[in-house]
Amino acid sequence: MNNDISSVSSDVRLLLEYYKILGFEYLPVSLRTADEKPDICGPQITLLQDFSKKVSVCTRCKLSKGRKNVVFGEGNPDAELLFIGEAPGREEDIQGRPFVGEAGALLTRLIEKMGLQRSSVYIANIIKCRPPMNRDPDSEEIETCRPYLEKQIDIINPEVIITLGRIALQALMNDPGLKITAMRGNFLEYRNVPLMPTFHPAYLLRNPKDKWLTWNDMKKVLERTSMA
Numbered sequence: 001m002n003n004d005i006s007s008v009s010s011d012v013r014l015l016l017e018y019y020k021i022l023g024f025e026y027l028p029v030s031l032r033t034a035d036e037k038p039d040i041c042g043p044q045i046t047l048l049q050d051f052s053k054k055v056s057v058c059t060r061c062k063l064s065k066g067r068k069n070v071v072f073g074e075g076n077p078d079a080e081l082l083f084i085g086e087a088p089g090r091e092e093d094i095q096g097r098p099f100v101g102e103a104g105a106l107l108t109r110l111i112e113k114m115g116l117q118r119s120s121v122y123i124a125n126i127i128k129c130r131p132p133m134n135r136d137p138d139s140e141e142i143e144t145c146r147p148y149l150e151k152q153i154d155i156i157n158p159e160v161i162i163t164l165g166r167i168a169l170q171a172l173m174n175d176p177g178l179k180i181t182a183m184r185g186n187f188l189e190y191r192n193v194p195l196m197p198t199f200h201p202a203y204l205l206r207n208p209k210d211k212w213l214t215w216n217d218m219k220k221v222l223e224r225t226s227m228a
């Protein structure tokens with residue numbers, strides 16, 4: 001019996017060391033049961049790690065000139081939920097991480113209110129480098145950066161995508177006429193993946209009275225996934 005336990009703990013230690021070598025600070029634990037999705041987390045980690053290294057030196061558009069860091073995205077490579085924002089802001093550019101600062105803290109609280117941990121979902125942006133003065137990314141920048149996000153989505157293969165704000169919705173759906181106030185709360189589809197548009201956390205900081213609308217949207221997301 002003790003031998004069994006020590007063998008298991010040795011396996012766990014080896015697994016943790018493996019993740020550490022790959023640069024992960026957490027163990028990406030899926031909330032699904034083993035029979036709901038094949039265990040392809042290992043290859044996903046490697047694919048995302050390799051891809052992230054490639055993107056980190058990208059100079060394909062003019063935003064590369066002013067950035068401090070490429071903000072590739074972070075989270076669980078096997079996530080059920082993929083949150084997609086617009087572009088890195090000042091703090092994100094400095095830290096190289098998406099959604100830090102006040103808006104990021106609000107997003108983290110929303111994820112926790114859903115009964116999840118920030119590290120159990122994946123968070124990315126349409127654009128990987130900060131536009132100067134936090135201006136909206138232009139259509140050329142969005143198109144140049146789009147293949148990176150598309151590949152991230154293919155690797156993660158989420159159950160639901162949640163777009164945060166107008167720019168992310170319009171860019172992902174390739175429709176600059178979409179209005180966030182009209183579209184939020186209703187499922188769309190992005191390459192066969194359900195997509196829920198909702199407000200950007202920065203908007204909710206300015207308009208806290210609308211937080212309940214985003215919470216309603218997230219309840220619909222939870223109902224749609226295997227986590228319900």
Ligand code: SF4
Nearest residue numbers: 058061064128129145
């Ligand atoms: S925004 Fe995207 S395409 Fe432009 S330099 Fe950054 S990673 Fe490359």
